[in-house]
Amino acid sequence: MKNKRYLKHSILAVAILLTWIKTYVIYHISFDMKIENFMQQVILFINPLSFLLVIYGISLFFKSVKGRNRYLLITSSILAFILYANVAFYRFFSDFITLPVLFQTSNFGDLGASAAESIYFTDVLYFIDVILLFVAMKWLPNAKEAVIVKPAIRRAYFVLAAAILFLNLGLAETERPQLLTRSFDRELLVKNIGTYNYHVYDIYIQSKSHAKRALADGSELVEVNNYVRSNQAKPNDEMFGTAEGKNLIIVTLESLQTFAVNEEMNGEVVTPFLNELSKDKDTFYFPNFYHQTGLGKTSDSEFLVENGLYPLGNSAVFFTHSGNTYNSMAERLGEKGYFTNVMHANNKSFWNRDMMYNALNVEEFYDVESYDIAEGQAVNWGMKDIPFMEQSVEHMAEMPQPFYSRLLTLTNHFPFHLDEEDKLIPEFDSNSGTLNRYFQTVRYTDEAVKALFDDLKEKGLYENSIIMMYGDHYGISENHNEAMGQYLGKEVTPFESAQLQRVPMFIHIPGSNQGEVVEDVVGQIDIRPTLLHLLGVETSKDMQLGADVFSKDHEEFIVFRDGRFVTDEVVYAGDICYDKETGEETEAEACAPYIERAAEELGYSDEIINGDLLRFYDQKTGNLLIDETTEGK
Ligand code: GP9
Ligand code: MN
Secondary structure, three states: OHHHHHHOOHHHHHHHHHHHHHHHHHHHHHOOOOOOOHHHHHHHHHOOHHHHHHHHHHHHHOOOHHHHHHHHHHHHHHHHHHHHHHHHHHHHHOOOOOHHHHHHHHHHHHOOHHHHHHOOHHHHHHHHHHHHHHHHHHHOHHHHOOOOOOHHHHHHHHHHHHHHHHHHHHHHHHHOOOHHHHOOOHHHHHHHHOHHHHHHHHHHHHHHHHHHHHHOOOOOHHHHHHHHHHOOOOOOOOOOOOOOOOEEEEEEEOOOOHHHOOOEEOOEEOOHHHHHHHOOOOEEEEOOEEOOOOOOHHHHHHHHHHHOOOOOOOOOHHHHOOOOOOOOHHHHHHHOOOEEEEEOOOOOOHHHHHHHHHHOOOOEEEOHHHOOOOOOOEEOOEEOHHHHHHHHHHHHHHOOOOEEEEEEOOOOOOOOOOOHHHOOOOOOOOOOHHHHHHHHHHHHHHHHHHHHHHHHHHOOOOOOEEEEEEEOOOOOOHHHHHHHHHHHOOOOOHHHHHHOOEOOEEEEOOOOOOOEEOOOOEEHHHHHHHHHHHOOOOOOOOOOOOOOOOOOOOOOEEEOOOOOEEEOOEEEEOOEEEEOOOOOEOOHHHOHHHHHHHHHHHHHHHHHHHOOHHHHEEOOOOEEOOOOOOOOO
């Protein structure tokens, strides 16, 4: 009799089991979660359960069969859709979806080849649980019976769900202390609390940050301001103003990583022009320059360059905070009489650039409409870099001087496709087509940079300009570690992964004769003060977190957006402290003092952005615009 009573709930059990097992299988086949021990495997296994018990358990409140079954089916479909959206997103970004990126769906329309490569016909299998649930509803005799559940039973059921949640959190806490308070890494969150709980947590965090802007009154700026002032680096007198009055040209080298520069691939030189340039008498080359981008990729790097602030950890700041007040480099140079612009042969709305550039006071955006893309001049994501450079320099020739132009290249972008005639070297020979093709597209971009220099010289713009070029972020994700290991000739440990976040940075000042290879640990956050100082612009009152790389006060301490960091002595990655020299694990004390500081630095930056605090700051006087009546509230 008793058994029979429970059997009546079999459709609920079927719904839970199907989604639970499917989720666990998907964890393994679709996400690259590093499971290091048995306990982590257990956590991974149980983590979907508490949420599924609760969400499906709501069906216990339904009195009619139809209503209950419909609820179960709709819930199952929504969960399947959420999980699948994560899978598709992960294929492309190696990350899980966070709420604000859902507003980026307009981007996905532009992804073209990449999107097509990210969705397969066999993906229907990701909805197998919904299909089976539907079949079970037709087939299981009990599924057609209504069940009135006693409140006490229901209570017991939800207590069980809560107990499982606490067990899950408890185990996660032992595996990963302070997971929910300190984590910058979505993978760890999903691994420990599960995809569904993660989304609930994400919604909570997002609403908190929205509330932050509404609640901020500027008083928060006092502490941030103290921090910024005390960490400021005085410009180097010898370098300050060296390039005063010159045009500033910044080239974002799409997906270019330092491992490809000054290196060979199967005997082929990958970046011949950049190699020469790195040794040029007019070039400062930075081989230990790290990207600090998050989900917003190229746009995050632009954000760092313009603002000297970190992008956000859980969203693309170009999308979520384009309504903020900023004191961008474009604005500062605009005040100095520069004509400020960005050139990028892509839709203006990609990464919400059109909106954000307004907020950043960029005067003109030369988007895809400003380029003539002839037959054969487009590949992969759009216009090829070589004709792009040519036409960009034509635009520059028409501009009033001095100008500040940022050029964003595009050809060296995942999935790294090229036309035959543009393949100047053979592919690499690993098991990753992505990495194999990468060397060819990098080689092509190198040719495009050469074309840029030639075109600038031809138009008489070269001598009167300084050219800064940097890699925006990694091009080869950790999904290709095995192939990468083959190329590097060593295993890709968390230490190596962190070191692979190096992207090249060149500052080329024609005629300066001061060039050198600067080995210091520097990052994208440092670009703004460095360039402004070279152009003779004071930044002592600016609300920026980076430091001039030429300054004697520049500290070798670079924080990644996910909380990893690098100093001249250590690399902190995957919760492990490594000796930078040997790549071997070293005592935790060597990293300990920096862990807190890394969080503090990112925290202040987040506070500025989430609270839109620059609206309370006068960058000309350095005064805080705080309403006396609310101060100290
Ligand atoms: C798109 C280009 C590439 O316009 O900036 O964006 P990414 O995917 O590298 O961020
Ligand atoms: Mn990019």
